Amino acid sequence: MPPPVFRFAPSPNGLLHLGHAYSALLNFDLARQNGGRFLLRIEDIDGARSRPDYEAAIYQDLAWLGIVWETPVRRQSEHFDLYRDAVERLAGHGLVYPAFESRAEIVRMIEQSPHMQVSAKPWPRDPDGSPLYPGSVTTLPPQEREARMRAGEPFVLRLDSGTACRQAGALMWEEQGSGPGGETKRVAARPEAWGDVVLARKETPTSYHLSVVLDDALQGVTHVVRGQDLFWATSVHRLLQQLLGLPAPVYRHHGLLRGEDGRKLSKSARAASLQSLREQGLSPQNIREMVGLP
Numbered sequence: 210m211p212p213p214v215f216r217f218a219p220s221p222n223g224l225l226h227l228g229h230a231y232s233a234l235l236n237f238d239l240a241r242q243n244g245g246r247f248l249l250r251i252e253d254i255d256g257a258r259s260r261p262d263y264e265a266a267i268y269q270d271l272a273w274l275g276i277v278w279e280t281p282v283r284r285q286s287e288h289f290d291l292y293r294d295a296v297e298r299l300a301g302h303g304l305v306y307p308a309f310e311s312r313a314e315i316v317r318m319i320e321q322s323p324h325m326q327v328s329a330k331p332w333p334r335d336p337d338g339s340p341l342y343p344g345s346v347t348t349l350p351p352q353e354r355e356a357r358m359r360a361g362e363p364f365v366l367r368l369d370s371g372t373a374c375r376q377a378g379a380l381m382w383e384e385q386g387s388g389p390g391g392e393t394k395r396v397a398a399r400p401e402a403w404g405d406v407v408l409a410r411k412e413t414p415t416s417y418h419l420s421v422v423l424d425d426a427l428q429g430v431t432h433v434v435r436g437q438d439l440f441w442a443t444s445v446h447r448l449l450q451q452l453l454g455l456p457a458p459v460y461r462h463h464g465l466l467r468g469e470d471g472r473k474l475s476k477s478a479r480a481a482s483l484q485s486l487r488e489q490g491l492s493p494q495n496i497r498e499m500v501g502l503p
C-alpha cells in the first residue's frame with residue numbers, strides 16, 4: 210500500500226492564527242502517525258489578496274511549530290494552464306457558461322424574479338449563506354454571450370449545475386470527522402445546494418473549488434483534513450471529481466477553534482497571529498496545548 214498523503218493548503222492573504230496551527234499540526238501528526246507524507250500547498254490564485262510576505266510568514270510559522278514539509282511547495286498561481294484545461298474539458302461536455310452580472314445586478318435579478326413576486330418563501334441560499342445565482346443557461350443566446358466576451362466585458366464561467374448533477378448521478382464521500390450537523394461516515398453530497406458555482410473568472414482562470422480538486426488529485430492526496438467550515442464545499446468537490454474523472458480522497462473535517470466571543474477565528478476578525486504569539490514569548494509547545502494537541 211502506498212503511504213497516505215496529507216496536506217495543509219493555506220491562502221497567503223493574512224497571517225496564520227491558532228486555527229491554522231491546529232489544522233497544520235493535525236495533518237502533520239496524522240501523516241507521521243500513519244507513516245504518511247505531508248505536503249504544503251500555497252493557494253494563491255487570488256492575485257489581489259495574496260502577498261509574498263504572507264507566504265514567507267507561512268513558512269516561518271510552520272517551521273517554528275516544528276512542521277516539516279516536502280519541497281518543492283506547489284503554488285497554485287504557477288499552474289493556471291492546468292486549471293484552464295480542466296474548464297475547457299468541462300465546457301466540452303456542455304457544462305460551462307459565461308455570466309456577466311455584477312453582485313448588485315444579481316441581487317436585482319433576484320428581487321425582480323417571478324419567484325419573489327409570487328412566493329412567500331425566501332430566495333434559496335447556498336451553505337455559506339449567499340443567494341443562489343438566479344440566471345440559467347438559457348437566458349442569454351450563445352451568440353450574445355460570445356459577443357460580450359469578445360467585447361472584453363468582465364465575466365465569470367459558471368457550472369451548469371443541473372446538467373452536471375444529472376450527468377454525475379448520486380455522490381457520497383467518506384467522512385472520518387464530522388459535519389456541522391454531526392454528519393459522519395458516509396455523507397451524501399448535495400452539490401445542487403450550491404447552484405451554478407463559479408469555476409473561473411475573466412482575470413483568473415480558476416476558482417477555489419476547481420483548483421483544490423485538481424491539485425489534491427495531481428498531488429495524490431489521499432486524506433483531506435480541514436476545518437468544518439469547508440464541510441459542505443465537499444459536495445462541489447465530489448461533483449467536480451466525478452465530472453473530471455478524478456479519485457475521491459477520504460475527508461476529515463475538524464471542529465473550528467473559537468475566539469472568546471464564540472466566533473470562529475479568522476484573519477479578517479484579527480485573531481491573534483502565530484507571529485504575535487511567538488513575539489509574546491509563547492513556545493511551539495504552548496501552541497500545541499492551546500489548540501488541544503498532545
Ligand code: GLU
Nearest residue numbers: 218219220252421435439
Ligand atoms: N485554501 C483554503 C483556506 O485557506 C483551504 C483549502 C482546503 O483545505 O481545502 O481556507
